[in-house]
Amino acid sequence: MARILAAVLLCSVYMSQVKSQEAILHLSDGTSDKEYCVAYNSLWTNLSESLGGANEYVLVNLMSSVLCNSSGLSPGTLNGKAVVVMRGECEFIQKAIIAQELGAAAILIASEKPVVIPSANQSDYLKVKIPLVLMRYEDILDAQETFPGGMTVRLYAPAVPLFDVSILVMLAIAVFTVAAGGYWSGASEREKLSTTLATGGGGGGGRADSGDLAVYSPVKVIVFVAFMCVMLVLMYFFYKWLVYVIIAVFCLASAVALHTCLDILLEKIGFGNGSFSCQGNTFSVRSLLLAAVCITVAVLWGVYRNEDRWVWILQDLLGIAFCINFMKSITVSNYKICVILLGLLLLYDVFFVFITPFLTPNGESIMVQVALGSDSTGEKLPVVMRVPRFSVSTLNPCGVQFSILGYGDLIVPGLLVSYCHRFDVWTNSPRKIYYICCTIAYLMGMIVTFAVMILSRMGQPALLYLVPFTLLTSAIVAYWRGEMRSFWSGTRTGYQQVLDSSREPLLQGVLCPPPRVTEVAISLPSPSPSPSSIFLIVLILHTFPIDLQTFQHLSCVTIPAFPKNKS
Known part of the structure; x- marks a missing residue:
């Protein structure tokens, strides 16, 4: 069950390149006006960037029709006018062609279902x-109530600034x-080795902690990615x-991760070490209070x-704890596994984003459609x-x-950065x-990704830049230091030097190893996942390309506010 939930999340996300x-x-009756947010497809429709440059059309109300055929309407009925019809029964392209044949200058489709980005086949x-x-x-309906005597419409799409300060905030996060x-x-690896040395080297010093999971077998990595592919297809259908299972699991897993991060942080600064006993069991006051806070945050x-307006703060807090706890708990045993x-x-990205459109009947990318979500x-x-993007007006009718x-x-x-730090130890x-x-290579990769995104004005698969930057940099350092063989095989070499007592600990309060001990055997056998591992592994170990543009709910590295659909 844990593997199923993990794979569902692992294979479920990618950023749209739209x-x-x-x-x-913009609606007006000549004396007053009002604006609403709409969805359009830039591949299909070119709109003015300003209200002054937009054409004005008289709006014809055909909401009693879905306009899947032209019965009851003669050619030229809609000459030079905009028409509003209902969504459903046929594809957007069919409605648009019929409206165009009737002489309409624009077509508005009213949707009772969640609004999507209108799409069609490329041709x-x-x-x-x-x-x-x-x-x-x-x-x-609101517009009809506001302008009962009729109205004119104008459509425009304000330009989105190429750069926004939120990009810098995101880079810092x-x-x-x-x-x-x-x-x-x-730091956890240092503490583990220190404990092993302090106890004479026995007791499984090389094993992962009870809540950790080691990735040590190339075969398991290949099988795992293949399983991700299967689960992504299931998510598509x-x-x-x-999606509701994933939301529920995310709430639980992120609450556990936030509690773990805050508990270790408060422990290191020596805050709140009180405890009490109840029916023979001892409870930490700090842990109980933190559990209440973390559960409250996740539930909210x-x-x-x-x-x-504000829930993004909670999502970022939970997400940061989620990712940090994962990188600490999931250990990649060597550079070969990282590669x-x-x-x-x-x-995996390339296939499900760029190849699957050639395999699906409607030309959809499986990964993009999963990321965009279901309009139902x-x-x-x-x-x-x-x-939030700081350069966008809060008065925008499309919202935040x-x-x-x-x-x-x-x-x-x-995961590679974590392995590099453990290898340092x-x-x-x-x-x-x-x-x-x-870490510096990761920073440079992110900067390059954002730069390419801004210059090209289109989404970029971030891993396309981050993977080469981090893999090549760490390999160059290992080669330069003459440690490439050890770096490649990692803990599987059997023995590694351990720090002497003069070395400063990575975290205050972590034991230093006894002096003059030179080496210790290290191995990472396959641990059985504990209950906490079930939640630690349940997260989205996958990629979003970065997109410059913005949307009402999700944008820039981007899942649009409006999913993409043909009807």
Whole structure:
């Protein structure tokens, strides 16, 4: 069951490469006006960037029709006018072609279901020459009530600034999370070795902690990625049921991770060590209070997850703890495993994003469609850090817009950063050189990703830059130090040097090894996952490309506010 839940989350996310596709519908009766948010497809429709440059059309109300055929309407009925019809019964392209044949200058489709990005096959885009947008059914009802005597419409899509300060905030969150997770992993390894030496080297000093899970077999990595592929396909077909399972598991797993991170932090600073006994059991006051706080945070996020104004703070807090705890708890045993894992994830991305459109009947990318979600639920997978875009007006009718970054862009390279820090501990490398160099490489990879995103004005698969930067940098450091063979095989070499007592501990309060001990046997047999491992492994170990544009709910590294659909 744990593996199923893990794979569901692991294979479920990727960022759409679609540009920002929200526009503004300006309605007026000559004396007053009102604006609404609509969805459009930039491949299909070119809209003015300003209200002054937008054409004005008289709106014809055909909401009693779905316009899947032209019966009852003669050619020229809609000459030079915009028409609003209901969604359903046929594809968007069919409605647009019929409206165009009737002489309409624009078509608005009112949707009672969650609004999506209108889409069609690539060849169909050339058939339609008029603007096509989707709007909420309740919005058109409100407009009719506001302008009972008729109205004119204008459509425009304000330009989104290429750069926003939220990108810098997101960069800081990403680097902090990866650095903290890698640091904690190395500190735990130091403490584990110190405990082993202090007890005379016995008792499984090389084993992972009870809550840890070691990735040590290339075969298991390959099987695991193959299992991810199967689960992604299941998500594609059964999204509307599985998404709620994922949301529930995320709430539980993130609460556990947040408690773990805060508990160890307070322990290190010596805060709240009180305890009490009840029926022969001893309870930590600090742990109980933290458990109440963490559960409250997770429940609040679960209840208000679709609230844009403030819930992003809770999602980011839970996400940071989620990723840090994962990087500490999941140990990659050597560089060879890192290369296989990161390489396979890149191939996984390429296949399900760029190859599957040639295999599906409607030309959809399986991974993109899973990321966009089902229009029948309106739910999104909770797999991103979100920061509001500061350059976008809060008066925008499309609501709050966000810069976002997927957890996979932190966790996947973060596993390599964690391994580098553990290797620093094993080899007593000066100034944690592997860890620092790999963290800097991650920073540079993120900067390059954002730069390419801004210059190209389109989404970028972040791992395409992060994987080469981190893998090559760590390999170059190992080669330069003459440790490539040990770095490649990692703990499987059998023996590693251990720090002497003069070395400063990674965390205050961690035991230093006894003096003059030179080496200790290290091995990582396959541990049986504990109950906590079930939740630690349940997260999104996958990738979002980064997208410059913005959307109402999720954008920039981007899942649009409006999913993509043909009808």
